[in-house]
Amino acid sequence: MSYAVAIRTADGLVFAADSRTNAGPDHVSSFRKLHVFEKPGEKFIAAAIVGNLSLAQALVAELRGQDGRGRPKKGVDLLEAASMTDAARMTGQAIRALEAQDGGALSRHGVSFDVTVLIGGQIGKERPRLFQVYPAGNFIEAPDETPYLQIGERKYGKAILDQTVMLDSTLGAAVRAAVLSMDATILNNATVGWPADVLALPRDQWRPGYFKRLEPGDAFVTELRRRWADGVRDLITALPDPPGLARPAARTLPR
Amino acid sequence: MSYAVAIRTADGLVFAADSRTNAGPDHVSSFRKLHVFEKPGEKFIAAAIVGNLSLAQALVAELRGQDGRGRPKKGVDLLEAASMTDAARMTGQAIRALEAQDGGALSRHGVSFDVTVLIGGQIGKERPRLFQVYPAGNFIEAPDETPYLQIGERKYGKAILDQTVMLDSTLGAAVRAAVLSMDATILNNATVGWPADVLALPRDQWRPGYFKRLEPGDAFVTELRRRWADGVRDLITALPDPPGLARPAARTLPR
Numbered sequence: 001m002s003y004a005v006a007i008r009t010a011d012g013l014v015f016a017a018d019s020r021t022n023a024g025p026d027h028v029s030s031f032r033k034l035h036v037f038e039k040p041g042e043k044f045i046a047a048a049i050v051g052n053l054s055l056a057q058a059l060v061a062e063l064r065g066q067d068g069r070g071r072p073k074k075g076v077d078l079l080e081a082a083s084m085t086d087a088a089r090m091t092g093q094a095i096r097a098l099e100a101q102d103g104g105a106l107s108r109h110g111v112s113f114d115v116t117v118l119i120g121g122q123i124g125k126e127r128p129r130l131f132q133v134y135p136a137g138n139f140i141e142a143p144d145e146t147p148y149l150q151i152g153e154r155k156y157g158k159a160i161l162d163q164t165v166m167l168d169s170t171l172g173a174a175v176r177a178a179v180l181s182m183d184a185t186i187l188n189n190a191t192v193g194w195p196a197d198v199l200a201l202p203r204d205q206w207r208p209g210y211f212k213r214l215e216p217g218d219a220f221v222t223e224l225r226r227r228w229a230d231g232v233r234d235l236i237t238a239l240p241d242p243p244g245l246a247r248p249a250a251r252t253l254p255r
Numbered sequence: 256m257s258y259a260v261a262i263r264t265a266d267g268l269v270f271a272a273d274s275r276t277n278a279g280p281d282h283v284s285s286f287r288k289l290h291v292f293e294k295p296g297e298k299f300i301a302a303a304i305v306g307n308l309s310l311a312q313a314l315v316a317e318l319r320g321q322d323g324r325g326r327p328k329k330g331v332d333l334l335e336a337a338s339m340t341d342a343a344r345m346t347g348q349a350i351r352a353l354e355a356q357d358g359g360a361l362s363r364h365g366v367s368f369d370v371t372v373l374i375g376g377q378i379g380k381e382r383p384r385l386f387q388v389y390p391a392g393n394f395i396e397a398p399d400e401t402p403y404l405q406i407g408e409r410k411y412g413k414a415i416l417d418q419t420v421m422l423d424s425t426l427g428a429a430v431r432a433a434v435l436s437m438d439a440t441i442l443n444n445a446t447v448g449w450p451a452d453v454l455a456l457p458r459d460q461w462r463p464g465y466f467k468r469l470e471p472g473d474a475f476v477t478e479l480r481r482r483w484a485d486g487v488r489d490l491i492t493a494l495p496d497p498p499g500l501a502r503p504a505a506r507t508l509p510r
Contacts, residue, residue: 155410159439172496184414210500231490241427
């Protein structure tokens, strides 16, 4: 399993992706799942990919317009995209080409064709946009009402996004929500793991405003986790009891 | 799907269970999943049951020592339990008897033998205890380190429990955590639904300190949901930005 989340705000985009891959609980390693495609001052695209690792790597090479040896080849080059919709479509086409190439052999070995992408960025003066591309190559865009998308192990980290993420969130708040969502997910699913790659892309800058591989003991993560835990505990302590429940003798919660 | 959670605190136990049953998205109804067994001043046991509805109903009748027509019959009677471990064991035995009776026919129709129980309560002067009984009739007890158990659609509502529930929580705080965990789950899974039955069992009282069927528009739920949402949003706004991320011009989050 993997977990990646991307958030779209009026100020730009935020991505977070874990790095654990596993083929069984005793076969675990760390691979980057967040990839960037950059043409300074003009285009910046980020893609978080979950699913079968060989397909993810082949897809990244394909989107970079490289063959298996890193040399240029004919075909898609994501930085040729004229708009983010175009980039999502190219990604879908690359996935379909991969399926045509590898799907049959995988299927004969009982391996499902599993690759899903969150792709977002800004191309020229178009506003930053965010898409999810499915294994069939079709895609959706994140709407204003729910300006985030998740792939992989979505459930544990969803409530915090529902509660805190809006189109009007600051980039910093979106980074915090993404990191706390990742932290809750990693805590609960051993097949999602640190380090996590976290990227913030401010609008109209076409370069990262923040791009870091976060380890679980990172000072920012540690402080965020502690202050969030303290704040949430203080909050639930301060909320009212249900009517009719006799309040027990005053007690304070331990930290 | 269903969702039920039970929390054990030093002050007593809290249970919450949704009421939705569905055999497909166009075949939805409401049934009570939280059942109580009471001998005033001596014993109080609560059981939340998820899984196949016919098995849940048969199990309740069995644990009440009734036959199909509500008449007494020989066999288990949960209120005969001498301890909560005994009650968990009796529940497991009743599940095994049900499987012996119905499992074969269900299997022939492609229906899995699916019934899981959270059972907790206080018997005499023994401290309140909480168990989960599996479809195989085996069971576990909630430990001090993680003093809650969840069955059914567990994932969406787990982070809030991890953050707020401790053995030292007040009963009121445990009710709030259970209701907010239920709210997050119902928001995200259409097969879990209101109303929710919520019970608090204070220690050494052998009767409910709070027992209510909560509708989504209930005044307590509404206020809790609003104040929680506001508090969490204020909290994430107040936390620090990651180092290096330029803070955008000051903005306030809309409510």
